[in-house]
Amino acid sequence: MGRYVTRRAATAALTIFGVATIVFVLMRLVPGGIVEALMGNQAAQSPELVARLRSKYGLDQPIVVQYGLWLGNALRGDFGESLTSQSSVTAELVRRGAVTVELAALATLVSIVVGLPAGVFAALRRFSPADGAVRIVGLVFYSIPEFVLGTLLIFVVSTRALGLPVSGYILPSEDIWGHLRSMLLPTLSLGVVAAAVVMRVVRSSVVEVLGEPFVTTARAKGLAERTVTWQHVMRTALIPTVTIVGINTGYLLSGAVIIEEIFSLPGLGRYALQGILYRDYPVVQATVIAGAAMFVLAGLAVDLVYAWLDPRIKY
Amino acid sequence: MTVSEQVGSETETTPPTTGPLGVPPPAAPGDSASAPVVSLPLAGRAPQRRPTPWALARRSPLGAGAALFLLGLLAVAVVGPLLGVGDPLATSPLAMFAPPRPGLPLGGDYLGRDVLARLVEGLRVSFALAAASALLAATIGILLGLVAGYSGGGADEAVMRLTDLLFAFPTLLLALLIAMVTGPGIPGVLITIVVATVPVFARVARGPTLSVRATEYALAARVAGAAPPRIVLRHVLPNITSPLLVQLAFTLSGALVAESGLSFLGLGVQPPMPSLGSLLRDGRTYMELAPWMMLVPGLTLAATILAINLLGDELQGLLDPRLRQR
Numbered sequence: 001m002g003r004y005v006t007r008r009a010a011t012a013a014l015t016i017f018g019v020a021t022i023v024f025v026l027m028r029l030v031p032g033g034i035v036e037a038l039m040g041n042q043a044a045q046s047p048e049l050v051a052r053l054r055s056k057y058g059l060d061q062p063i064v065v066q067y068g069l070w071l072g073n074a075l076r077g078d079f080g081e082s083l084t085s086q087s088s089v090t091a092e093l094v095r096r097g098a099v100t101v102e103l104a105a106l107a108t109l110v111s112i113v114v115g116l117p118a119g120v121f122a123a124l125r126r127f128s129p130a131d132g133a134v135r136i137v138g139l140v141f142y143s144i145p146e147f148v149l150g151t152l153l154i155f156v157v158s159t160r161a162l163g164l165p166v167s168g169y170i171l172p173s174e175d176i177w178g179h180l181r182s183m184l185l186p187t188l189s190l191g192v193v194a195a196a197v198v199m200r201v202v203r204s205s206v207v208e209v210l211g212e213p214f215v216t217t218a219r220a221k222g223l224a225e226r227t228v229t230w231q232h233v234m235r236t237a238l239i240p241t242v243t244i245v246g247i248n249t250g251y252l253l254s255g256a257v258i259i260e261e262i263f264s265l266p267g268l269g270r271y272a273l274q275g276i277l278y279r280d281y282p283v284v285q286a287t288v289i290a291g292a293a294m295f296v297l298a299g300l301a302v303d304l305v306y307a308w309l310d311p312r313i314k315y
Numbered sequence: 316m317t318v319s320e321q322v323g324s325e326t327e328t329t330p331p332t333t334g335p336l337g338v339p340p341p342a343a344p345g346d347s348a349s350a351p352v353v354s355l356p357l358a359g360r361a362p363q364r365r366p367t368p369w370a371l372a373r374r375s376p377l378g379a380g381a382a383l384f385l386l387g388l389l390a391v392a393v394v395g396p397l398l399g400v401g402d403p404l405a406t407s408p409l410a411m412f413a414p415p416r417p418g419l420p421l422g423g424d425y426l427g428r429d430v431l432a433r434l435v436e437g438l439r440v441s442f443a444l445a446a447a448s449a450l451l452a453a454t455i456g457i458l459l460g461l462v463a464g465y466s467g468g469g470a471d472e473a474v475m476r477l478t479d480l481l482f483a484f485p486t487l488l489l490a491l492l493i494a495m496v497t498g499p500g501i502p503g504v505l506i507t508i509v510v511a512t513v514p515v516f517a518r519v520a521r522g523p524t525l526s527v528r529a530t531e532y533a534l535a536a537r538v539a540g541a542a543p544p545r546i547v548l549r550h551v552l553p554n555i556t557s558p559l560l561v562q563l564a565f566t567l568s569g570a571l572v573a574e575s576g577l578s579f580l581g582l583g584v585q586p587p588m589p590s591l592g593s594l595l596r597d598g599r600t601y602m603e604l605a606p607w608m609m610l611v612p613g614l615t616l617a618a619t620i621l622a623i624n625l626l627g628d629e630l631q632g633l634l635d636p637r638l639r640q641r
Binding site for chain 1: 317479480483484485486487488491492493494495496498499572575576579580582596598599602603606609610613616619621623624626628
């Protein structure tokens with residue numbers, strides 16, 4: 001187990017390093033590069049200023065040296081400063097990361113609270129009309145892209161005057177109740193779609209385990225159906241839920257970018273989008289690395305929890 | 316009807332638990348080299364009866380409905396301008412925010428353009444972009460997977476580590492990164508979908524290639540002196556098509572979602588060209604003034620994805636005996 005943890009953690013670290021390298025290389029391919037992004041058309045008129053800016057950002061150094069410096073700073077958590085606001089990217093990353101993580105966590109909560117019981121319910125009544133209904137409803141929500149669902153929710157809430165905020169963000173420190181209200185629609189847009197995914201996986205997992213020989217054995221030795229279901233079936237069948245919840249993280253991170261944009265939440269996704277709009281590439285590069293790192297770490301956490309939960313897995 | 320034709324009786328289909336880009340979830344921990352199981356055609360096995368489309372439709376009315384709906388949309392997208400719905404770019408001050416009425420069945424948008432004409436053109440653009448990127452990704456990914464699986468060793472290791480690395484990017488983050496380099500527009504969307512899907516195809520192609528390589532007919536071809544490219548293309552590829560076609564179908568729906576998501580964010584198809592995503596983007600801005608501008612592309616997109624997933628689900632239920640109701 002110890003060796004497995006070390007090896008898996010090392011792979012994760014290597015992956016994040018690889019991601020950072022790809023991001024660095026791609027950012028050097030931006031046409032015009034950082035100086036033109038800063039100066040626009042003036043770049044052609046003042047070669048002197050161009051040279052000064054190039055040296056300020058270390059662009060006159062060989063690419064390998066630039067990479068080394070950049071990587072060293074990134075390792076110390078310093079992603080430079082934003083070209084548009086001159087503020088520290090890292091500070092902003094932490095502030096906005098909290099919003100995105102909260103959104104993803106709330107959506108994950110919704111996906112488990114709704115998806116798990118729905119999946120178990122459908123599986124225990126498999127092939128019945130109730131199962132069919134749950135399956136179709138699940139498929140519908142599974143198929144609606146979260147930005148379509150979010151837009152439809154805003155439409156319904158604003159035309160029916162339901163009094164829910166459809167955009168904007170309230171800090172929890174200001175008004176915790178208002179904060180939760182402002183997170184409600186974004187959480188639903190993201191969480192309901194994720195719940196459909198969880199439901200489908202839980203259902204098929206439970207159905208599969210119900211057909212296993214050990215379930216027949218449990219019944220044959222005269223155990224009550226309730227004991228069979230909850231003690232024998234669920235314990236085995238629900239382990240894959242851990243995996244799907246982890247896999248959903250990447251999906252939620254992707255979805256969060258669009259949802260933040262729709263509901264004007266100041267999260268990582270909107271930060272990155274603004275970065276693209278203003279060609280603010282320290283911002284884009286830092287948000288992409290942070291997002292990918294979160295995804296990789298979530299995968300790591302899932303694998304470790306899985307190994308701990310399932311004694312059959314030997315590494 | 317590619318989907319119903321390709322899912323023959325011989326493969327175990329990939330479960331449709333797919334992420335944004337039709338990417339199947341990463342393998343469960345512990346089986347890093349998981350690959351779709353392919354049973355190879357055995358010599359002397361009686362040919363299995365393939366159910367006719369009619370028989371399938373009788374057993375699954377929902378699936379048949381979804382297939383018909385998709386065929387209809389596809390037909391609309393292909394014949395497009397021949398339908399006589401008018402110019403998707405022509406503006407008319409009188410039709411600005413006009414509610415649906417005879418002659419303007421889906422209303423007018425903020426420039427007085429015909430929403431129906433824009434929907435038809437948007438379907439064309441979205442479908443073409445999704446199909447082009449999925450096919451391109453399939454070609455590159457399958458070639459990589461074939462080479463990795465067949466040659467093994469260093470090439471295999473390199474391709475697999477590259478796919479690991481690309482799997483570490485959630486699709487939308489990759490899209491943001493690429494949009495930064497290429498700028499917003501169609502090339503960025505195309506590259507994003509290709510880069511995000513190539514590793515999936517490489518994985519799906521590699522697994523079965525490994526098992527085909529070990530078969531006697533592949534060995535026989537090698538003994539007969541066939542060059543590796545010939546063996547791979549003539550002997551391996553034809554025997555691993557089923558899982559690849561299933562993956563292609565999922566990729567198409569994933570690509571459709573990716574295109575519309577990116578266009579919705581303003582990173583994809585640029586105005587005045589319509590696509591399902593950019594129509595929805597316009598519609599969102601004016602949703603209180605002209606809800607049809609948002610509802611038409613939004614519901615079309617949702618219905619299309621639903622139809623693709625429903626069809627996939629139903630086919631899987633019909634063809635996988637373990638899921639069939641007894």
